[in-house]
Amino acid sequence: MSDSFLLFDSETKEQISENVVALFKDKVLPKVWENESPAEFSPESRVYACISDENAPAVIEAAIKGGWFLAILPHQTSRYALRGFCIESDLQKAIQTAQLASPQKVDVLRCNGQLVLSSVVLGECFNLLPTTKSISWREKLKFAFANAVNVRTIRPQKMTFTTENESDFSTAAIGLVIIEHAHGASLSRNILPYTHINDGMCHAIIVAPRSVIEVLLFFVMAPLRRKVNLPNFLGLLKAKSFTVSNGHELTYKIDGLSYQADQLLVGTDSRVLNLLVGDALPISEISDNHKEQRKVTRLPVGEAITEMVSKKLPFIAHAATEEFKDLYHLLYENATTSPAFLTLMVLSTLLASVGLFANSAPVIIGAMILAPLMAPIISLSMALVRQDTSLLSSSIKTLLIGLCLSLGFASMASFIMPMETVTSEIAARLSPSLLDLAVAVLSGIAGAYAHARIEAAKSMAGVAIAVALVPPLAVTGIGLGWLDFYVAWGAFLLFLTNLAGIVLAAALTFLFLGFAPFTLAKKGLGIAFIAVVVVSVPLAFSFMRLSDESSIMQQLEGKKIGQVTIRQVRARAIQPLELSVELVTPSALTNGKLDVIKAEIELQLQREVIMEAQVVIRR
Secondary structure, X not given: OOOEEEEEEHHHHHHHHHHHHHHOOOOOEXXXXXXXXXXXXXXXXXXXXXXXXXXXXXXXXXXXXXXXXEEEOOOOOOHHHHXXXXXXXXXXXXXXXXXXXXXXXXXEEEEOOEEEOOEEEEEOOHHHOOOOOOOOHHHHHHHHHHHHHHHHHOOOEEEEEEEOOOOEEEEEEOEEEEEOOOOOOHHHHHHOOOOOOOOOOEEEEEEOOXXXXXXXXXXXXXXXXXXXXXXXOEEEEEEOEXXXXXXXXXXXXXXOEEEEEEEEEEEEEEEEEEEEOOOOOOOOOOOOOOOOEEXXXXXXXXXXXXXXXXXXXXXXXXXXXXXXHXXXXXXXXXXOOOHHHHHHHHHHHHHHHHHHHHOOHHHHHHHHHHOOOHHHHHHHHHHHHHOXXXXXXXXXXHHHHHHHHHHHHHHHHHHHOOOOOOOHHHHOOOOOOXXXXXXXXXXXXXXXXXXXXXXXXXXXXXHHHHHOOHHHHHHHHHHHHHOOHHHHHHHXXXXXXXXXXXXXXXXXXXXXXXXXXXXXXXXXXXXXXXXXXXXXXXXXXXXXXXXXXXXXXXHXXXXXXXXXXXXXXXXXXXXXXXXXXXXXXXXXXXHHHHHHHHHHHHHHHOOOEEEEEEEEEOO
């Protein structure tokens, strides 16, 4: 059997002699570690090292050189070694685990030639720093508050990564965490679930947010969540070796100690250390996998790097033009008066007109889905935000042509249809209120987001149904065809409400998603806001009238006056108040009894009413 030794710092000699040696089941020979004259043991000797983080790298280097079977034991100042090698914090348990363990060949991480116990950190990395234990909810709240306070002062810096196969990429990042594996780290383990200490690879987590909002939403909330998914602003790099540079001197930390260098040379020495480990540090059973991997497609590139470097993080992200050129191309296409737009505009208007006359909701919904009006409105929103006069004029032109087409064909349909009846579907579009404006605002947000995010584009049909742009225009055209300006104005006000609400909400959404800075967008937002305020005035009156009608119905519905029950209450007009009611009674009502009922209603409502009653005799 090979000899066993207990290696310890000179400062802990008395403590080791009195307490630690007695914990070993097998005989061990104590030995003080001295950097000036390092201990030497024969190959395959079992060496149990109870040493500080300061001396741990030198001991590991000696173990590699001498071929020892090394076990690292907990020490009062071995925080990074405990995390890096997943050591039991309880000394007695750690000794028992090490004595029963078989040696496993593991990797060693190096940065600029220096051995790394746990991690290399460059810049600000918040809660991504590896920890040796889970923290309490109070500590989590403390971390969250500190992140919220400090994030606004952070400035991104350009980082260029070059891997072993000489491929490189650059981004603007605020921080970088480099580890050999993620076992034993809470947040890092959720982001890097498949890492091992013997896979021959090192792993970098690149922290590259574009805005304060991104950081707050993730780093403030992440400590409070049980499961954390990879956010868009984190990049991952897995490689055997790589370099990091930015053209300036870098200040970084290896296991908590600060260093400076022109660049970071990071690499892994594959399976060079014979380590006595327990189950807390999983060992991969497969051979080394040196396949390089990277997840950096969503990080800032090109113009975005130049815009972000050495500036404070903006509160809202600002995307570079090249990063949304596909979206801009789509919006320009949507703002064009194409034959497809004209055809769909005519068909959707005619379909909506037929549905309105037939009082058919499914037909009207089909017209909503078919209508192409949402596309130029979203383009108009982007034009206002970006102050793009070309896109603005094209969007307005397309909208006006679509508006005229819709009004013209709906008016023509009203002449052809042999009826002049206000159906319930037509009546539903004559009295818009602030509730309709709320629907338009939410639909505008959804529409802009669906254009900006490809994965949400499948929701556009639902947005079209929710906001219903063509049916109000069809009702307006029908009203003009009838020369009924009450119908025409009520429906056109609903269309204007939808238009103003969508434009403002979509513009704000594009601003929030970073497609324009506020300094550029404020003029367009001001115009859209004024439009919403203007249409809100009649909507507010309409909303108050609806509230008044609802209050009247609540007061009278089901009210009993003698043997008469009031049902089906409807307010036909407010000034003066005209009520339509159904009176359920066991016997016929005389004029006198009707006057008594009218007087009771006026007393209840504290106002004069004109009552239209339908008497239902129930026996």
